[in-house]
Amino acid sequence: MSSTCPMSCKQTIDAYFMEHRAKLLDIAAFLDRIDRSAAEASEPEDFRMAAFREALGVLSESEPHRAKRVLEVFSDPSNNPIESAAGMKGAYGACAG
């Protein structure tokens, strides 16, 4: 990816490292919280968390446009309109498949 941010790499790390370190710890604590939560042994993994774990994989890749690819992981891949939205208002944050 070309250098389009006016800040140097070190300036960027200096400016944003602490904030994103904290966000990373939030994610770690969230995953620990899920582990400590009661779940039925036969319960399949929630579709949102399956997407979440897939998105985490994107973060460790070296290719650019990680934010775009994370959003694509969470997106509905279908093309056609659904038959009805009656009773539906909100979104889940990930596609139920």
Place this chain on the structure above:
Amino acid sequence: MKYIDPHIHMISRTTDDYQRMAQAGCVAVTEPAFWAGFDRSSAKGFFDYFRHLTEQEPRRAADYGIQHFCWICINAKESEDVGLSREVIQLIPEFLDKPNVLGVGEIGLNKNSRNELAIFEEQVAVAAEYGQLILVHTPHLEDKLKGTRLIMDAVERNGKIDPGRVLIDHVEEHTIKLVLDRGFWAGMTLYPETKCTPQRAADIIETYGSERIWINSAGDWGPSDPLAVPKCQIEMKRRGHADATISKISFDNPMTFLGQCAKFRIDG
């Protein structure tokens, strides 16, 4: 630095917000018609809402030296009810002549249903018939990518709409290039949790440039920040972006797009 917030729902905000926005440099807002957080029971509810947008809110904004413009439509979240939607669509033309109405919006999709799409297309047709600008709401979260594609296909199917007169709002990293590549304008909404942060908006500008892009707060009754635009200005300043670039996305580009409507003029 002066700015325009081209998408904010001031009906949901206090007068204190107007004051803080004015202090932060806001000179004008445009307010799209949207969902009130509950479904209205009749077209009369929309009629009163449109009167609020065209009569009451401009007066309230003027007290703080902010010019108020708006957009008229039935929003995507209530357009599953096709009968009600068509009653509301019949109200639109009489409001398009009001002095602060800039066009039809925010029309779009929510859950990407057939009814939502049909009502979207009917409102695009109204905009085409009356030569109006269009402001488009794209769906949230997992529905955004698919919905953005359906919306652009529908506008192009109409055949009478210049994409340069359509702003597709709430773009994120996975939709902005699709929107810009097809000739539309793109809006980035700065929401604390579900859309772009000021930091990500700055990242997107660094990645995709500043042509045909604006930023807005979409401040409303939910978790949102009416000062999101100046916060993004500060974020870009912090990174060392030129004042001209910051002004372009927060003032000049809104002026260019909205200026396609002869009623949009900034005083002074």
